[in-house]
Amino acid sequence: MDKSFLGAMEAITGTIHENKEFLTDLDRAIGDADHGHNMARGFHAVMEKLRASPPADLSTGLKTTAMTLISTVGGASGPLYGTAFLRCAKVMQGKDSIDKTDAVQLLGESLDGIESRGKAQPGDKTMIDALKPAYDTFAAASEQNRTFLECLEEACKAAEEGVNYTKTIAARKGRASYLGERSIGHQDPGATSVMLILKALTEYYKSL
């Protein structure tokens, strides 16, 4: 098993841990004040499992991540991120490293999985509003033969713009939709965690 998978998961867990209160505060404003704590509980459980029994390959590691998130996060982000990681596990079957083309597929499948699980559309003020621009931008940059790092950095920028866009719109999905227009002005916690994860992966890639 490639150590870099564990390293990448550690990077994600680290950023979620550091931003636990920030994400929960964002969720307190427009939701049920649990996103940061739920995500931190989930990713710490993932790391415990991965460290206790290191997975045989990338696909198995991603599947363990998915199943652990699904059963420990507790909120909507559990099945949503879980579904994304399950799709990633499928993409990585039989592969032991991720190239640019794989990354396009990973982002695309994650997006598709989250869209079909949550039935959210762009503009609903959800994770999709960060993930879709990140995927579109990564795929376009990859088409233009940019380096892996450039693709990642542009995807992060697009995700950040997506997060900022969520401040301007009313929620149409999840608990925040009960607030309707009153959710305008607040950035979406789910979109924010998507951006944080992408940034952590990019920083990790730079450190390799």
Added chain:
Amino acid sequence: MVGLVIVSHSAKLAEGVAEIAAQMAGRELKLVAAGGLQNGGVGTDAVRISNAIAQADSGDGVVILADLGSAILSAQTALEFLEEPARERVRIADAPIVEGAVSAAIQATIGSPLGEVADAAEQARTLRKL
């Protein structure tokens, strides 16, 4: 007989709803509560729900009553962990959890098929209290 699974963010709420529904049901009815997280916290766990469905299914199918938000997402995710014939025998009712569970328990107890039990749960949406 169709079985019932009660999904809630709270283990206590799921058990409480099952307790009320069981009062109206026959002894043979399989009524399984799947609430909260393994560590006792508030939330929903698709793996736990999937196990509850397997436990409630005696071959005639299962109707799921859920509270709100991620309870539905987790129930839908739980279906993916089931094998094909068992998965087709599960219906997630678009119904209020308490009234839906009671209506479904009665309908299941009289031996109605899956579709009728799910419909009974969903009709509880229009039940007036006053």
